[in-house]
Amino acid sequence: MGRAEREAVARGTRLHEAALTLAGDHERAVDAVRAALEPLHDEAVAQALDAIPVARLQDVTDGRLRLGAVEQSGLGTVRAVLDAGPYRLRQIPGVGQRTVDQIVAAARQLAQAAGETAAVHLDVDRPEPRTTALVVALHVLAEAGPESHRAADAATALTRRLGPLLADARPAAGRTGLLLAGRARKARVLEAVAAIRSLTEEAERAGTHELLAQASVDLLRGPAGDLAAWTDFELRSAEYYGLLGEIAGRAPDTAAAEGFLPDDIAERVRGLRLDDSHRRVSLRGYQAFGARFALALGRVMLGDEMGLGKTIQAIAALAHLAAGGRTHFLVVCPASVLVNWTREIETRSTLRAMPLHGPDRQDAFTDWRERGGVAVTTFESLRGFPEPDGGELAMLVVDEAHSVKNPQALRSQAVDRWAAHGEHVLFMTGTPMENRVAEFRNLVRMLDPGVADRLEDGTGLAGSVAFRKAVAPVYLRRNQTDVLTELPSLQHTDEWEELSAGDEEAYREAVADGNFMAMRRAAYARPEKSAKLGRLREIVREAGENGLKVVVFSHFRNVLSVVEDDLDTKDTKDTLVGAGPGAHGRVFGPLTGAVPPARRQQIVDEFTAASGPAVLLAQIQAAGVGLNLQAASVVILCEPQIKPTIEHQAIARAHRMGQVRPVRVHRLLATGGVDERMVRMLERKARLFDAYARRSAVAESTPDAVDVSDTDLARRIVEEEQTRLGLSDERPAPTP
Incomplete structure (x- = not known):
């Protein structure tokens, strides 16, 4: 074994130690959130059970329980039953052991359901020590940003791969470690050293050392003061609730978060992994699904209720495509939100945002064609730009897409022409379309004429299973009450x-x-x-x-x-x-x-x-x-x-x-x-x-x-x- 092998093992050891350190720092920050969350969640569960009358236990047991004696004894809620426990229940006249066992089992079943769905609300106007502790703990992760999460994932992957390799390569760390080893042992060591060298070189090219070091610094700055944490929470509460939902692991109903899509389509979407290397914001579960839906199916309409972050889902999809080497993207929106789109792209991603608006829009368009980035323009301005030739347009995003529902309008025709050239097309609207089949069909036709032809006027009844099934390949809509279990107030x-x-x-x-x-x-x-x-x-x-x-x-x-x-x-x-x-x-x-x-x-x-x-x-x-x-x-x-x-x-x-x-x-x-x-x-x-x-x-x-x-x-x-x-x-x- 020579110096080169020893140096390779030393470099791998340093990278492994940095990864272990970062993983530990991140886990401690997450544990602090869990510790602060636990008493608040327990209280939320207790309050939920306190609101459930004993009679609801009948629902769990198909009406087999006789609960009259239990209610007459003063145990009127499920929480009271659980607090009483089997011994006290057994003391109630007329309640036998079998009934006690059934009551306790049913109450525990409801308690488990409450534990999975109970939400902790952080009231910025009425903070108290326990909610303040949770906000302060979340602030550490929020300030570290999604880069720290990415770094923690990288650290976990590195430790999992480097640990066994370093164990196999340990004899190469010293000058005499392999003198007495056999040929097979030496071959295994050399193979491990080669793998370590490959991993460290890959990490150096990707800047992993710097990523881990910066994430550790960000996580070790320590918690901010109460006021700073609450102020930051109020400014970006959605990010805090996103972190909270991710750490708590109490996700909303999966079917609702996935827009009640058919299993085959939902499975196809789940199989796509988002690349977040160009994104600067964490996504909630339903938002990640929305971005993957747009990417996996290619030409779709996102119809989430207002307030669910359609813009962030679009930016996540753009960032994923950019990470894969795509360069040209176009957002079309009303003039009133053009500035907001530009700012959101610059804030939420590393992508270059270029407004194509005003007297210099033609020059800006030429620059975008040459250099790429995310061009942001209005419906009116779009009509003045030449359509792309070839496959340069990686994604077309159309905000307030209901504005182009009239196929006779010039703006609708311009969007339709551009949509024909987009590899991915994402229409966005917060307007529920289920009761407007004719208008909806016009929009869908730009995305998928086949789906549009299958839409009949009778399929637009609100909540209609037929409607959801017919539009599933192109349309995803979620409501706030379905997907925000910890709803920002x-x-x-x-x-x-x-x-x-x-x-x-x-x-x-x-x-x-x-x-x-x-x-x-x-x-x-x-x-x-x-x-x-x-x-x-x-x-x-x-x-x-x-x-x-x-x-x-x-x-x-x-x-x-x-x-x-x-x-x-x-x-x-x-x-x-x-x-x-x-x-x-x-x-x-x-x-x-x-x-x-x-x-x-x-x-x-x-x-x-x-x-x-x-x-x-x-x-x-x-x-x-x-x-x-x-x-x-x-x-x-x-x-x-x-x-x-x-x-x-x-x-x-x-x-x-x-x-x-x-x-x-x-x-x-x-x-x-x-x-x-x-x-x-x-x-x-x-x-x-x-x-x-x-x-x-x-x-x-x-x-x-x-x-x-x-x-x-x-x-x-x-x-x-x-x-x-x-x-x-x-x-x-x-x-x-």
């Missing part, structure tokens, strides 16, 4: 919009006048061209299609009037307020400061009592305090507010005790102007508010630590915007 989304030309004109006029309030509402000054209004309309439409109620908040009465007029226009009525299931329902309000308090409550009561979807328009100061808006599942903030307290109080009207559905908050923001500056300036104050809002006594005693001076903020923003736009030569005094 509050989800924030910042909707960044690029101002239209009309918006820009109104904004420049407001900046030139030094009018801060006019700057804040400039995005609605030209309603017919308003980018924010277009996005608001889409959110309201999708919420209505899913039967949800919406409350729209603005500081400005005239903005609410613009929204009201837009929702009441003929075109909007045709798409939103028709008799079909997609109607957004009646528009209530606007509820403003001029409305007497008694009338305000009456409006809220009418909104709550309305059957099905509805929209309530409310001035944020008038509705932010004292009213209960928990009938709303979707909250839209038309603009950022000057004080974090204002937004928090308004959201709290909907997100409060008694809310049975998660609340989604959409804050409409415009890029490059007053909104962006306000968000940046208020970020620190908002983080402080996150702390103080949970401790009302502190908040009341230290208001200066929470709110911001309106006048000072207005002056600073007006001056900065006048300078940025070259309007500072004649600078009027700002008017807050």
Whole structure:
């Protein structure tokens, strides 16, 4: 044995030790989460069993049990039966040993089911020591990111392969280890050394040493403070719940998570392994299945209910294809979400995002054709680009795909032509299509004409087994209640919009006048061209299609009037307020400061009592305090507010005790102007508010630590915007 063999074994030993260290670090972080979760889960199970009456034991035993004596003894719930135990049950007159055995077995069966389904909810507004401990433990893994999970998987694989090889190669580590070994033994050692050398060289090429070292550093930073952990949880709660579900191992119903697909299709999807090397976000189980569905079946429609992360599933599919060497991808979406798509791609993956929009879109398109990446464009812009020749387009993603349901529309024809050239095509829509077979068939025809031909008008009944079976090769839809076992109670989304030309004109006029309030509402000054209004309309439409109620908040009465007029226009009525299931329902309000308090409550009561979807328009100061808006599942903030307290109080009207559905908050923001500056300036104050809002006594005693001076903020923003736009030569005094 020479120096080369000894060095190969030494390098393999160092890699093995690094892998063992990382695996241990990751396991300790996971164990910390499990330890913090256990008492909370046990309590959730106990509460679930406390809510199950003893009579339910009959269901488990097909009605064979006689439970009258048990109930008369005061044991009214399944939890009470389990706490009592066999001995106390046996003391109840008329209850024999056989009955006791049956009762206990049935109760344990229900307890096992409760243990598998009980969900732990983390209430950001009412933290307590046990939930704080869990959030802090999760924060370690969330901060380390999906790279740490990838590193842990790599470490496990390395230790499994290197351990036996190093044991076989041990004689080669010394100068005299093989002097007395026979020929067969020497051959085995040399074979192990060669395998070790191959593994270490492969690890060096892949950068595995650096991956393991960085992951260990990330995991050993130690837990953050309580406030930092809770603040981060609120900002990205979906990632925390994803980690929690993965570690807890209590997945939602598999059939529901897989959209009740037929077994043969589901099995085909399960067999595909996602490559996450270009992804920067962890996926929940149903999200990973959705990405694999798109990849395995090639040309599909993802119809998940709003709030389930369709965008992330699409990015996961793009990242997988990129890892396999594919280079050109195209996302087509409404102009109102183009900025969001670009930011999500850049944040959630390592892929290059290229917006093809605006006056330079043709140059950007040429650059994309030459260099590749994820191009993001609008339905309108797509019509101006030459279709790809050959197989360069690895995946076409079409967001809000219901927008191309009319085959006669030019945008639909453009999408159809591009879809014909895409190796993979993913249509995305949160609109349930089961009751609109004709429209659905038009979309499916772009994906798979054969499936479209098999769709008959009678197969569209909601929940129809025939419909699910007919569309299974192209359509996957999951609902929140089916797949989110640990449902985030509050989800924030910042909707960044690029101002239209009309918006820009109104904004420049407001900046030139030094009018801060006019700057804040400039995005609605030209309603017919308003980018924010277009996005608001889409959110309201999708919420209505899913039967949800919406409350729209603005500081400005005239903005609410613009929204009201837009929702009441003929075109909007045709798409939103028709008799079909997609109607957004009646528009209530606007509820403003001029409305007497008694009338305000009456409006809220009418909104709550309305059957099905509805929209309530409310001035944020008038509705932010004292009213209960928990009938709303979707909250839209038309603009950022000057004080974090204002937004928090308004959201709290909907997100409060008694809310049975998660609340989604959409804050409409415009890029490059007053909104962006306000968000940046208020970020620190908002983080402080996150702390103080949970401790009302502190908040009341230290208001200066929470709110911001309106006048000072207005002056600073007006001056900065006048300078940025070259309007500072004649600078009027700002008017807050």
